[in-house]
Amino acid sequence: MSDSNKIRVRFAPSPTGGLHIGGMRTVLFNYLFARQHNGIFVLRIEDTDQNRYVPGAEEYIMACLDWCGMHPDEGPHTGGPYGPYRQSERKEIYRQYAEQLVQAGHAYYAFDSTEDLEAMRIRFKTAQNPAPQYDHSLRMKMRNSLTLAPTEVKQLIESGASHVIRIRVPENELVGLQDMIRGGVNFNTSQVDDKVLLKADGMPTYHLAVVVDDYLMKITHAFRGEEWLPSAPVHVLLWKYLGWEDDMPQWAHLPLIMKPDGNGKLSKRDGDRLGFPVYAMDWKDPKTGDLTRGFRELGFLAQAFINMLAMLGWNDGSSQELFTMQELIRKFSIERVHKGGAKFDYEKAKWFNHEWIKRLSPEMLKPDVKKILEIKGIKVDDDALLERIIALVKDRCVLLPEFYDQTKFFFEAPKQLVTEPIRSKWSLEKAAFFVDYCLLIQTPGPWDAAVAESIFKNLAAEKHIKPGELQLPLRIMLVGDKYGPPVFDIASVIGREETVKRIQYGIQAL
RNA sequence: GGCCCGUUGGUCAAGGGGUUAAGACGCCUCUCUUUCACGGAGGAAUCACGAGUUCGAUUCUCGUACGGGCUACCA
Numbered sequence: 049m050s051d052s053n054k055i056r057v058r059f060a061p062s063p064t065g066g067l068h069i070g071g072m073r074t075v076l077f078n079y080l081f082a083r084q085h086n087g088i089f090v091l092r093i094e095d096t097d098q099n100r101y102v103p104g105a106e107e108y109i110m111a112c113l114d115w116c117g118m119h120p121d122e123g124p125h126t127g128g129p130y131g132p133y134r135q136s137e138r139k140e141i142y143r144q145y146a147e148q149l150v151q152a153g154h155a156y157y158a159f160d161s162t163e164d165l166e167a168m169r170i171r172f173k174t175a176q177n178p179a180p181q182y183d184h185s186l187r188m189k190m191r192n193s194l195t196l197a198p199t200e201v202k203q204l205i206e207s208g209a210s211h212v213i214r215i216r217v218p219e220n221e222l223v224g225l226q227d228m229i230r231g232g233v234n235f236n237t238s239q240v241d242d243k244v245l246l247k248a249d250g251m252p253t254y255h256l257a258v259v260v261d262d263y264l265m266k267i268t269h270a271f272r273g274e275e276w277l278p279s280a281p282v283h284v285l286l287w288k289y290l291g292w293e294d295d296m297p298q299w300a301h302l303p304l305i306m307k308p309d310g311n312g313k314l315s316k317r318d319g320d321r322l323g324f325p326v327y328a329m330d331w332k333d334p335k336t337g338d339l340t341r342g343f344r345e346l347g348f349l350a351q352a353f354i355n356m357l358a359m360l361g362w363n364d365g366s367s368q369e370l371f372t373m374q375e376l377i378r379k380f381s382i383e384r385v386h387k388g389g390a391k392f393d394y395e396k397a398k399w400f401n402h403e404w405i406k407r408l409s410p411e412m413l414k415p416d417v418k419k420i421l422e423i424k425g426i427k428v429d430d431d432a433l434l435e436r437i438i439a440l441v442k443d444r445c446v447l448l449p450e451f452y453d454q455t456k457f458f459f460e461a462p463k464q465l466v467t468e469p470i471r472s473k474w475s476l477e478k479a480a481f482f483v484d485y486c487l488l489i490q491t492p493g494p495w496d497a498a499v500a501e502s503i504f505k506n507l508a509a510e511k512h513i514k515p516g517e518l519q520l521p522l523r524i525m526l527v528g529d530k531y532g533p534p535v536f537d538i539a540s541v542i543g544r545e546e547t548v549k550r551i552q553y554g555i556q557a558l
Numbered sequence: 559g560g561c562c563c564g565u566u567g568g569u570c571a572a573g574g575g576g577u578u579a580a581g582a583c584g585c586c587u588c589u590c591u592u593u594c595a596c597g598g599a600g601g602a603a604u605c606a607c608g609a610g611u612u613c614g615a616u617u618c619u620c621g622u623a624c625g626g627g628c629u630a631c632c633a
Contacts, residue, residue, distance in 0.1 A: 062633050097632055178559050179629050212631055239561045247631040254633050278562055278628040367581040388564045389626065396570065396583045444595040516592035523593055531594035
């Protein structure tokens with residue numbers, strides 16, 4: 049494939065806060081598509097709204113992509129031949145195209161103030177039309193270069209009067225587009241309003257910027273959320289009016305991710321309300337200082353997060369649900385993306401993580417587990433030991449932090465023993481058994497789970513006590529509670545001396 | 559209100575004119591394990607509705623209902 053027809057996609061977030069799973073899924077689909085076709089994945093920062101700009105959000109977005117291993121081929125930090133990749137730094141580019149549109153009669157200057165606009169909306173509001181739009185039916189009633197005398201317009205502009213440039217949407221024309229997911233979608237332009245293209249501050253709106261930049265950056269396939277579908281005719285019109293129709297990218301409007309309960313698209317609030325993450329990573333709002341927890345910090349593996357994201361609205365047609373990034377790159381197809389929105393299910397998300405923890409080797413899990421333990425003040429230097437422990441417990445950890453609860457007793461004796469389950473059945477005979485058991489295991493010789501178990505069972509048989517009656521007490525002495533991997537494995541790992549110590553302490557406590 | 563997009567169990571979903579309508583999550587039962595999980599075996603539960611086309615519609619068409627999105631000098 050030559051460079052001229054190379055597939056180029058872009059993820060174009062606006063840096064206004066945390067990156068939620070919908071955004072991350074858009075990145076993922078872009079990334080998969082690019083990699084599958086050996087194309088270019090561009091990151092473009094859409095920071096045209098100065099009011100909503102949040103410092104740090106761009107770095108945060110980069111970090112999220114980094115976590116998931118989806119590195120842009122071009123972008124503000126990587127550079128590239130079509131930069132700059134921040135729209136705020138491209139401000140000067142947009143004006144000329146807006147002016148070009150005005151010259152061609154496809155756009156016009158509008159001088160209406162916010163108050164004018166508000167008054168218009170109130171004045172023309174009826175039961176049939178509760179939200180009047182600045183469109184073909186109303187534009188001749190407003191203050192713009194269509195209604196004002198050319199000399200007046202010229203004078204207003206020269207005097208620096210605040211104004212915007214609006215697209216002049218034709219009346220009663222059919223505008224259609226082919227969507228890769230939905231097929232043909234048609235609109236009658238009479239329903240489309242004269243969207244602002246260039247704002248009073250000289251910044252473009254999304255509508256102008258997305259078209260200009262997609263053209264200039266040679267984007268071939270444009271993926272975005274379904275919420276953009278209604279404004280797609282504006283974009284199609286712009287591609288046409290700018291004379292770039294042949295270069296228009298193929299569109300794919302992705303289904304929305306919905307709230308698990310009730311209705312509407314998923315928002316950060318739902319996560320707060322229902323107790324699950326919505327953002328990829330922890331996000332601290334620099335203004336309020338509020339911390340919103342992310343999937344990563346709550347203990348999700350990047351592999352699981354990606355896998356979960358991919359299955360939200362896509363499948364390969366088989367019943368396979370577990371995919372590596374490489375498999376996804378190979379198997380992804382935009383045609384198999386669902387049309388309907390999917391309700392987010394946190395239980396299922398956790399299931400993916402659990403599956404990935406089970407699937408990954410102790411060695412691969414080790415860095416994450418080390419981090420978890422270090423946070424809790426446990427530093428492990430013996431890698432082989434740690435891997436052995438991880439192998440023992442990983443099947444019972446759903447989220448990474450659970451590795452702490454599942455492994456802490458390997459490193460330190462339980463501080464408190466939960467004795468309720470065994471106290472009532474505790475007896476002098478059992479105490480004597482454990483005293484003897486300690487004596488027996490202290491004699492030199494090999495030490496592993498099998499040894500610990502056979503000594504235990506032989507002694508129990510000798511004393512005519514059912515081994516089952518003894519195992520739970522042993523577990524509680526070693527672990528402190530009724531959970532964890534097989535008890536003799538634990539004894540084996542912590543060693544005979546520590547086992548003896550804990551048993552002796554346990555006998556005291558009971 | 560208008561425009562646009564959707565609709566297979568509670569959730570994610572496969573399928574697509576004739577099927578016992580896959581599979582997964584969750585839930586329940588049993589089993590393994592004298593811990594907790596994992597694993598294994600089962601179970602309950604679905605084609606929104608109405609017309610039409612057809613020998614036959616969950617599948618095609620049209621309506622309706624319902625859900626969603628948009629309707630900003632936000633993206």
